[in-house]
Amino acid sequence: MKKVAVIGGGLGGLSAAITLANAGMDVTVFEKNKDLGGKMRSIDLGTHHFDFGPNTITMRPVFQQVLAQTGVDPDDYLNFIPLRVHMKNVSSKGEVLYFSNDQQYMIEQIKKFSLSDAENYPAFITEISRIYFLAQRHFLQTTFTSWRDYMKPSLLSALVKVRPFETLNQFIRKYFQHPFIVQCFLRYATYIGSSPYIMPATFAMIAYLELVDGVDYVEGGTSKIAQAFTTRAKQLGVKFHVGCEVTKVKYGKTQIHSIIDQYGITHTVDAVFMNSDRLSDLFELDQVKKDIQPSSSAFVILLGLNKRIEGLHHHNVYFPENYELEFDALFSDHYVEDPTIYICNSSYTDRSISPSGDNLLILVNAPPTKKGTLQIDSHQYRQKIIIQLKELGLDIEDAIVEGKVITPEYLEKEFYAFRGALYGAASNSVKSAFFRPSNRHAKLKNLYFVGGTVHPGGGSPLVTLGGMNVAKKYIAENGQEI
Incomplete structure (x- = not known):
């Protein structure tokens, strides 16, 4: 029986x-x-429950497949609730555009701002669908374990068909002209911590996931996905050492043969799966290039309120007047003076997780960290955001009964994220977007990599899909044990 360690x-x-x-x-x-x-x-802060991680869930079948492949009914583990209207977008002028995967609803919404933009919406959906299905076939379902995998003619042929040489901004403006409509669609770049003014238009496919497939909420909170996976893993005999850091790996010329944990215990292995930031290079197995441009990070404020705020939906975005300035600041390693503010208020959909008032997760894009430099006074920046919300009509300060701030420095320390970045390298070039670090070490052939900083990329569905696909690759190469 093969012994596999997952770190x-x-x-x-x-x-x-x-x-x-x-x-x-x-x-x-x-x-x-x-x-x-x-x-x-x-x-949990008092009676208020928060999901720290992903708050919009797309690609529901990926999560279900992880469970279904083991012969169980995913519905026995997870209850997905579709959100017909999944995002409330608010402009700096107070204009509101709701996002939905109902195409006719979206057309009617856009028509309030621009008749021509509304007329172009079906063509936009057709094109992002084409890009998505090409990406799904040639990129998302593929495991890259050597440089040869990147050189397949079919892959290179698909690459030139998914608009890699124009920016997301250029692509969006081919269909929409109204500044606020454009702003709303450009925000999809932030789902992978990149700039819409630089990153390839290929990532317009992210819009497909929300505007065609739709967005779900998991009953009880999105952390239930991780809990369901843990439950099923234990049922299958997976052993867990929680609160136990692996401090060293021992290897020869081409194979890792054992790992050592923080207690000095040696564990022999046939293979190792690393689920960590590839750029952090925890065991100094590579010469990791530190000049890589990291993705953006996040400044997060968790607030438990003693009341419900009228007008807040499950997902809300408040845009600044000048969106491009935000990305100029982020990728110059500066905090944003007038940031876009995202608010998740999941108790809008599920009152049971925060029965005594709203549970607000407030997130603004933040630059990656600088070693040894305190970039921002977190208390002052928190107050700045709360004041900005008040100016937008959301006066919440007197209703706050619980609170917590999470900074990029916390992400760097807690998750060993390279410079606190959420997605490893930013996808601000063709190379960083399409040629992410591979899923197997170049020399240590039994060392595999999964997670948001390697192929197929960041975001909870892709991370989950990647873990499953890399494992299947290992099984195919080493034989089914049962």
Whole structure:
């Protein structure tokens, strides 16, 4: 029976562990923190429950497939609730545009701002659907374990068909002219921590996931996905060492043969799956290039209120007047003076998780960290955001009964994220977007990588898909054990 160690219990590590265990492997997960699920964890402040990690859930079948492949009914583990209207977008002038995967509803919404933009919406949907299905076939379902995988003629042919040489901004403006409409669609760049004014238009496919497939909420909070994966993994015999950091790996010329945990215990292995930031290079196995441009990070404020705020939906975005200035600041390593503010108020959909008042997760894009430099006074920046919300008509300060701030420095320390970046390298070039670090080490052939900083990329569905696909690659190469 193959012994496989999974280092890191995020969604990529958990989906890999389930897939490997289901194939009869002897799997052990090592997680340095007390919680499993990586950034998909929960935080409770008094009676208010918060999902720290991903707040919009797309690609529901990916999460269900991880469970279904083991012969169980995913509905016994997770209850997905579709959100017909999934985002309230608010302009600096107070204009409101609601997002939905109902195409006719979207056309009627856009028509309030621009008749020509509304007429172009079906063509926009057709094109992002084309890009998505090409990407799904040639990129998302593929595991890259050597440079040869990147050189396949079919892959290169698909690459030139997904608009890699124009920016997302250029692409969006081919269909829409109204400044606020453009602003709303450009925001999809932030889903992978990049700039819409630089990144390839290929990532317009992210809009497909929300505007065609739709957005879900998981009953009880999105952290239930990580909990369900953990439950199923344990049922399959996966062993967990939580609060146990792996401090060293021992290897020869081409193979890792053992790992050592923080207690000095040596564990022999046939393979290692690393579910950590590839750029952090925890064991100094590579010469990691530190001149890589990191993705953006996040400044997060968790607030428990003693009342419900009228007008807030489940997902809300408040845009600044000048959107481009925000990305100029972020990728010059500066905090934004007038940032876009995202608010998740999941108790709008599920009152049970915050019965005594709204649970607001307020997130603004932040620059990556600078070693040894305090970039911002977190208390002052928190107050700045709350004052900005008041100016936008959301006066919440007197209703706050619980609070917590999470900074890029916290993300760097807690998750070993390179410079606190959320997605590893920014996708601000063709190379960084399409040629992400591969899923297997170049020299250590039994060392595999999963997670948001390697192929197929960041975001909870892709991380989950990547973990499952890399595990299947290992199983195919080493044989089913059962």
